[in-house]
Amino acid sequence: MTFPGVVALDDVSFSCEAGEVHALCGENGAGKSTLMKILGGVYQSDAGQILVEGQEVRFTHPLAARQHGISIIHQELSLLPDRSVAENIYLGREIARFGMLDHAAMNAGAERWLQRFGCRFGAGRLAGTLSIAEQQIVEIAKALNFDARILVMDEPTAALDDAEAERLLEFVRQLRAEGVAIVFISHRLRQVFAAADTVTVLKDGKLIATSRKSETTPDEIVRQMVGRELKDYYPAREGNGESAASALSIRDGGNDAIKDINLDLATGEIVAVAGLEGSAKGALARAIFGAQPLTRGTLQIRGTAVSIQTPRDAIRHGIGYVSDDRKGEGLALQQSVLENALLAARGIEPLFASTRSRRIRELRIDGALQNVEVRAASYGQPVGLLSGGNQQKTVLARWLALRPPILVCVEPTRGIDVAAKAAIYHLLRRYADEGRAVLVVTSDLPEAIGIADRLIVMREGRIVGEFPAGAAEEDIAALAAGHAAAPVE
Amino acid sequence: MSVSAASVTRFDPLRLLRRIHPAYFALVVLLGIVTIYNPSFLTPTGIMNFLRRAAPLCIVSIGEMFVLVSGGFDLSLGSLITLTVMGSALMINNDPGLTWGAIAAVYAIGMASGLFNGLVVSYLKVPSIIVTLGALLSLKGIALAWSGGSPQGYLPDNFRQFGRMTLTDIPVLQVLPVAVIVLVIAVALCAWVFHGTTFGRLVLITGDNPRAAEVAGARVRGIRIVAFIISALSAVTAGILLGGFAGPAQDVGDGYELQAIAANVLGGTQLLGGRGSVAGVVAGALTLTALFMVLNFMGLPKPLRDAVQGAILVIAVAYSVRRRKWG
Amino acid sequence: MSASIPALTAPRERPGSRISLVPLLIIAGSLVAYAIAALVTGQMAQLSLDGLIGVLQRTVALGIVALGQTLVILVRSIDLSVAPLVSVGAVMASWIMQGDPARMIGACLFVLALSACVGVLNGVIITRLMVNPLIATLGVGLVLQGILSASFANFAGSVPEEFQVFAYGTVGPLTFSIILMFALAVLAWLMLGHTRLGAHIYATGGNQEGARLAGIKTGRVTVIVHVLCSVAAGLTGLYLASRLRAGAPWVGRDGVYDLESIAAVVIGGTVLAGGRGGVWGTIAGVILFGCLDAIFTMSGVNAYIKQVLRGAIVVAAVAAYAYRTKGQVA
Secondary structure, three states, rough: OOOEEEEEEOOOOOOOOOOEEEEEEEOOOOOOOHHHHHOOOOOOOOOOOOOEOOOEOOOOHHHHHHHHEEEEOOOOOOOOOOOOHHHHOOOOOOEEOOOOEHHHHHHHHHHHHHHHHHOOOOOEEEEEOOHHHEEEHHHHHHHEEEOOOEEEOOOOOOOHHHHHHHHHHHHHHHHOOOOOOEEEEEHHHHHHHHOOOEEEEEEEOOOEEEEEHHHHHHHHHHHHHHOOOOOOOOOOOOOOOOOEEEEEEEEEOOOOOOOOEEEEEEOOOOOEEEOOOOHHHHHHHHHOOOOOOOOEEEEEOOOOEEEOOOOHHHHHOOEEOOOOOHHHHHHHOOOOHHHOOOOHHOOOOOOOOOOOOOOHHOOOOOHHHHHHHOOOOOOOEEHHOOHHHHHHHHHHHHHHHOOOEEEEEEOOOOOHHHHHHHHHHHHHHHHOOOOEEEEEEEEHHHHHHHHEEEEEOOOEEEEEEEEOOOHHHHHHHHHHHHOOOOOOO | OOOOOOOOOOOOOHHHHHOHHHHHHHHHHHHHHHHOHHHHHHHHHHHHHHHHHHHHHHHHHHHHHHHHOOOOOOOOOOHHHHHHHHHHHHOOOOOOHHHHHHHHHHHHHHHHHHHHHHHHHHHOOOOHHHHHHHHHHHHHHHHHHHHHHOOOOOHHOOOOOHHHHHHEEOOOOOOEEEEEEEEEHHHHHHHHHHHHOOOOOOOOHHHHHHHHHOOOOOHHHHHHHHHHHHHHHHHHHHHHHHHHHHHHHHOOOOOOOHHHHHHHHOOOOOOOOOOOOOOHHHHHHHHHHHHHHHHHHHHOOOOHHHHHHHHHHHHHHHHHHHHHOOO | OOOOOOOOOOOOOOOOOOOOOHHHHHHHHHHHHHHHHHHOOOHHHHHOOOHHHHHHHHHOOOOOOOHHHHHHHHOOOOOOOHHHHHHHHHHHHHHHHHOOOOOOOOHHHHHHHHHHHHHHHHHHHHHOOOOOOHHHHHHHHEEEEEEEEEOOOOOOOOOOOHHHHHHOOOOOOOEEEEEEHHHHHHHHHHHHHHOOOOOOHHHHOOOOOOOOOHHOOOOHHHHHHHHHHHHHHHHHHHHHHHHHHEEOOOOHHHHHHHHHHHHHHOOOOOOOOOOOOOHHHHHHHHHHHHHHHHHHHHHHHOOHHHHHHHHHHHHHHHHHOOOOOOOOOO
């Protein structure tokens, strides 16, 4: 299939059986989304056929795909926040008698789905009040309500922490037992290997390999995705021998979301913050950055007490912030890559300073973008055209050029392919080694263990423990969960 | 998907042509038509007079651009113009000594209006459409109440000079209307602010993604307020020029904000924010002025000219949406 | 990248019990203010049943337009062509009727059909040409107003007495027009809450892409609501022609139907972003404006001052609701 200027998919053959879980892996731009959208009727392929249960079909509209039993669950959830769960599940398939909606029947039907999945919320809840994990379940129920026999899921666990992801995979296994065919796209290889029967790797629009899980290993998949050995995925930690100074220190910090926070960040270190849904680890990052400021306690930067009430305060005190929501909070998609990279610098300049003031020129932002290896036709291009990985690198370049002594990152590699992830880990390591403090909040435990010098665990708004580098994943997960297998609902 | 580092090495005239905004083409065509109706148009005097006529709309359009680029709409500018003209006439009442005081007063009123709009949008979170529609009503009401419903007072010459006076015996240009001098100063000032200062870049980002601007440390609320103040001040300036042309009248400003928005759309400003250019807006305003001159020559009554403007608004936006899809 | 849909600031009531308190509070507040004004200015007659009916009577025109506007705003669109369309409806009605009762039905059908066509035009420009709804309806409105003002300078034609029954005829203490407005409100409420179209309207406004992926023809839904809104505006034009005995090209603008219908909808709890809200809030908003108008009249306020205050009050009323919006507003 060809888009203007780009061949997105070239002679890809793919099959999935009833009761099979088939994972689809590949770097961003490898063609996974395109394949999925063809399956789902959003695009029409230029060549080749789609066979459902042996019969050739052609989809001109997503609804046609749905009628053949193919349901796609996109990464951007398509729920209506102000409508009830039942109304969402029956969207487009409302039950009506004599033209009037039968709310009772729809509510009853929705309740049946929710019970089947063991949900703790009712069909009358407004979808916008549910957590992401709960919303995802409603999406699945909605898809199944359309009698889906083939379920395609795009990065279903990207926004979930490990415990929720495991729950989701449980459903997937349940569905597999019922004979549903499931295709899912994921960057998180441990989940791929936990749930999938078969793994297909795409690269640059071509099929590289389709293997049964038993015949391959995660390293092999990575090699197929990237096309080469990915050595040193996580950078080596080297103490630079200098004594570290205190960069940031919080005592008895708290606000509505977090309490009793006592935290120290020293120069030269990367500290990871891990925790499950509800741990409020994101809130800690936002508190440090002033987006959701502390209302209690003291915050000191390099030994001096400061008050940080807004992001502007934080930037002026030398704190940078890489948000987990790069499209919503990080980037202005229509502006050029260059302008986006200069954004933080501009934010604190005097309003009527020249755009080419000495401060801006001295940042040498071009160089920063090149260092970070942002790949784009030109830096004057709108940043919205870049891949997720390059967009994230642009945000990083913004801060690496400004060189704030403290950098806070939240889910820095979410939704980014493997090679770009490795690049970002190395950038962060180098940044810390240059004498700065980096705080990384992440839901990806292996990532946290891989890059951090110290790992802090949060639970329900409190810091509950700390681990040194090299700690065992089970111990960390147990502490995060509170030593009991608490159902996350 | 990553885009490989390719550069356009071939000179492609068609591509270059497509990148120039259609407003410039339309302008050239319309100026051609105007010349057909009025052959003395393409003389220095003719062009200067054209610029003088277009000056108020150009100035208001540039002011409106700041608000549009920041993601809002300012629909109160026409009423502010009316208030400026009527208010000046009432305050001065043919006493030339009061002129400068009155001018200071109307600028103060404009500042207050812009500040009010900006504060309500930024702090009270009322959508700018509603605030400025309300201001449209209220400002007009103030003008009417103040004057008792019909144009009162009189504007002396030292006020009207801005709109009316023309310097003569200038080399090359032959004549130079004061209005054109005001226009050039206004355009230069706004071009510097928009394209050459941090503020201009931040306005673009505020319109594109206000949350990202905030997280990057920009004072988004202040930026919006300044944008509204700039648009209000531009309306006052245009009002002073218009008062010079025509004297007080209660509908002097009617519809100016819509014309300003049309000029912006023609000039490539993106509604709901994120993209704009001063040169484009000026071209759009000149195009619109030329169009109205042509319609006037054709004998179209005023209401139908308004109808044409409505149609242009829709067509221009539809076209720019199409264009963005290809580009 | 955010994979969640925007969450609300606080858990809300179950959709089943959609009769929320806010419209009732608004109506109660307005009536209280009205009563106070009547007492203060000594116009006790206004407190009688006749007086209250009079207030309701004055809300009918805005009310019908605002009901249509509610539907449009629910799909995240807007309609700024309603004021000129009201004028067109009024003028066309009286001009075609020319005082002849035999022409009444024909004229009404023509006006409603014309309004429907304008609605289709609005809808198509928005959904096919992808023009911003603000600009699309503003432009269409300008074209309508321009053509109308160019063709008619003053009152045109007249309506026969039989037609005036529409505005002045009574059933018991209530007039036909008031009953009509409430009947339309009930119909709209039923449609929104209990039909597929209603569910699709909320879906299109709440998450257009999600609705499309669920197979809902969002383009068609948008055109339908624009047709309903324009027909409502045409109907109001007919009503005004009936009240004023003839239509003039400025009745729409004088009534400020564009701003006030939007304001009534927003005050009533329907958000401009679409997907949430309903008709009873709009009716409450309309009653609020009716009471305000009556209060102004009772206080003998100068017409121009009234205009100043109208603008300020609309903004204030919306602000009272809006300041709790989290995040940015442009």
